[in-house]
Amino acid sequence: MSEIKKIKNLKDFSTSADRFEGANLLCPGCAHSIIVREVLNATNDDLVLSAATGCLEVCTAVYPYTSWDSSWIHIGFENGSTAVAGAEAMHKALKAKGRLKQDRDPKFVSFAGDGASYDIGFQWISGCFERGHNMMHVVLDNEVYANTGGQRSSATPIGGSNTTTPAGTHSYGEKRNKKDMMQIMAAHGSPYVAQVAPNKWKNMVKAIQHGLAAEGPTFLNAMSACTTEWKFAPEDTIAVSDLATDSLVFPLYEIIDGKELNITYRPKNIVPVEEYLAAQGRFKHLFKDQYKHMIQEWQDRIDGNWEYLQRREEAKV
Amino acid sequence: MATKGWDEFEIGAMLRSFDGKAENIATTMQEDRAYSSSNSFTASVADWRIDKPVFHKDYCIDCQFCWIFCPDMSIISRDKKMIGIDMDHCKGCGICVEVCPTNPKSLLMFDEHIEDEVALAGWPEKDEGEK
Ligand SMILES: Cc1ncc(C[n+]2csc(CCOP(=O)(O)OP(=O)(O)O)c2C)c(N)n1
């Protein structure tokens, strides 16, 4: 078992040598990159990584360039998870046969967008978890198919305007509520499932290290504020992320062994959901008289969810 | 075109990050790496910028907020100190400036064409209204 990297504070953390490189083609201010950096820097272990098709993959492997200083594979949109699972299975088999040239134990991590995780790659992820591969799947959850221009996914929240669910005179945009992937992955019996956000870096590093140290398939749903599709200025990525975690729109919590839920971050001052919505162009129309009722709907739903999470934590279920 | 059998694959592309031996990359700093020409580190996105961040080290408290939140690995921190900005890879997003907690800020955005010396000479004073 490899040692867990000691990261007491941000100064400690800043001595990490990045294994993800610049001059990738992600938008200025893209949170995908902040998430990837935190994951890669949270460990000194060798890494075997994959990325499903999406902004992260498209922007970091533009032939003839790679932005990844570790083993990295891309196959398709749906099967980033199985690509890494295959590598993990091969590693295990070669090790058992004594055929590894070097006795190193890498960590296996797949990155995928919400489209690639919640929708199109879902059965592949489910298969990886059911088979019990020793890997971590990280969702870069920007709640939209960003790389193809902003189509809704099953992670898109209600009331957002997207290219396939546009707001207008007859519609407030997306009509369905976000799918609860945390519960679904926990139901696979995963030893560790957590919702994280890169602005809360310490919380996130702890979750990454917990996930990497666990035996079996682990899952992180990482909120990725998208300047282009959420429609806010690139310098505000962290400010918008703070609004998301502090309004509890993205509550940070973990579920251990599929049955023990812990809230891992409690905001000192809970911000009204309205402030989170107001900071993003995708919700602009909700502030018109016609759709204003949606703001209260949001607040009530978020309050209800927070209450539910607290009840579960208290009951240790 | 000849058809392929079920066990014949297209050859995948392998993009090598480094020339020669690369061990313990997690602890090898950028300046000590032998990057291959297919590592994007050897390319630049400097021409993406409209505004650029300028660093005023006198006010910096080395909190490293800019380091953790820069999406482009462009804040250069060594031995727990912020020492500068990698202007080849900075895209000018402005996040580092937003998260910098000092008063006045130790990082500010300026027009790309303004000389750093001019920017530093005109640095704002401490804002007494803020803490
Ligand atoms: C099977 C398949 N369907 C559709 C596409 C087209 N496609 C490429 S990237 C993408 C969107 C990715 O969205 P998401 O997974 O959320 O990642 P993001 O770009 O938002 O980070 C789509 C639809 C594809 N490449 N392969």
Ligand code: SF4
């Ligand atoms: S569209 Fe969004 S997720 Fe994609 S690169 Fe731009 S900011 Fe990042």
Ligand code: SF4
């Ligand atoms: S402007 Fe953006 S890319 Fe440039 S150093 Fe600051 S945070 Fe990094």
Ligand code: SF4
């Ligand atoms: S955020 Fe500001 S004070 Fe903190 S290390 Fe960066 S420049 Fe220095």
Ligand SMILES: [Mg+2]
């Ligand atoms: Mg997405």
